[in-house]
Amino acid sequence: MKLCSAGASLGTIISFSGVFMSIIELKDINFSYGPSEERVIKSLSLSIERGECILLEGPNGSGKSTLFRILNGLSLPDSGTYYFDSRLIDKKYLKSERDAKVFHKEIGYLFQNPDIMLFCASVYDEIGFGPRQMGLDDVEVDKRVRDLLKTFDIEKLADKAPYHLSGGQKKKIAFAAVMALNPKAYILDEPFAGLDRESCEMIGRLIKNLKLMGKTIIIASHDESDIGELADRRLNIVELMQD
Ligand SMILES: Nc1ncnc2c1ncn2[C@@H]1O[C@H](COP(=O)(O)OP(=O)(O)OP(=O)(O)O)[C@@H](O)[C@H]1O
Ligand SMILES: [Mg+2]
Numbered sequence: 668m669k670l671c672s673a674g675a676s677l678g679t680i681i682s683f684s685g686v687f688m689s690i691i692e693l694k695d696i697n698f699s700y701g702p703s704e705e706r707v708i709k710s711l712s713l714s715i716e717r718g719e720c721i722l723l724e725g726p727n728g729s730g731k732s733t734l735f736r737i738l739n740g741l742s743l744p745d746s747g748t749y750y751f752d753s754r755l756i757d758k759k760y761l762k763s764e765r766d767a768k769v770f771h772k773e774i775g776y777l778f779q780n781p782d783i784m785l786f787c788a789s790v791y792d793e794i795g796f797g798p799r800q801m802g803l804d805d806v807e808v809d810k811r812v813r814d815l816l817k818t819f820d821i822e823k824l825a826d827k828a829p830y831h832l833s834g835g836q837k838k839k840i841a842f843a844a845v846m847a848l849n850p851k852a853y854i855l856d857e858p859f860a861g862l863d864r865e866s867c868e869m870i871g872r873l874i875k876n877l878k879l880m881g882k883t884i885i886i887a888s889h890d891e892s893d894i895g896e897l898a899d900r901r902l903n904i905v906e907l908m909q910d
Contacts, residue, residue, distance in 0.1 A: 690851065690883050691885075692713075693747065693748070695711075695712055696708050696711045696712070698737060698744045713902070715883060718883055721885045721899070723888075723903075724887075725887075725904035726905075732856055735887065738854055740774075752851070777842055779887075784844065785840065789826050789828060790828075791825045794843045794844050795847070798848070815846060818873070820869070821843070839866065842855075846873075857889070859890055860888075860890075871895065878897065
């Protein structure tokens with residue numbers, strides 16, 4: 668595993684001039700699930716460069732999925748700032764339907780529990796949903812869906828209802844649905860959990876390809892052996908928090 672800290676300092680230097688090199692810039696983020704709840708994210712700051720692959724580690728309940736919700740605009744921090752691709756992601760930004768649509772196309776989120784993501788009647792429609800929302804025509808949607816069914820080796824599942832599939836199959840469909848949008852950044856919450864060895868290797872190869880394409884990737888995973896040489900930096904969420 669290669670440890671790299673030089674990128675972060677470069678991003679910091681350039682951000683002083685007002686132009687972010689980093690694609691993700693979090694400063695002093697605090698978050699709790701309710702006014703009477705304990706803070707889950709405590710004064711967390713983080714800078715991620717374009718094209719970096721980050722492995723986010725931390726014990727159960729340490730806030731990795733919560734941080735991912737913030738990165739994807741599903742939860743708003745109580746305080747602190749979040750810039751994605753030089754845009755301040757706050758309540759005002761996310762309230763704008765046009766801005767929110769652009770943001771959600773650029774950042775792809777694989778939930779820890781894929782059940783949350785799947786709602787279409789068939790696997791084909793599930794993978795095609797995002798491209799359709801983006802306004803792609805039927806021919807282009809069909810091409811994208813067929814390519815992804817092949818990539819994930821799930822062509823036989825095309826007409827099945829996602830709801831009735833196994834946990835591992837659901838995870839692959841959810842990942843394919845994320846890739847269908849061709850986002851700039853991938854936030855992958857436990858992408859290997861529940862997958863058999865062969866599927867883990869396939870997902871590992873896919874992530875490697877995404878990295879070669881210059882995508883920014885943040886992975887939360889408990890199983891280091893699946894990450895191998897993929898990660899440029901390993902971060903422990905507990906160490907990212909100030910108090
Ligand atoms: N919707 C919610 N409402 C209230 N508390 C929550 C909610 N979701 C998570 N929490 C709490 O926030 C804390 C952090 O949870 P989170 O799921 O972010 O941890 P995690 O690091 O992803 O854990 P794991 O490794 O098990 O996936 C936990 O104490 C959890 O109980
Ligand atoms: Mg989690």
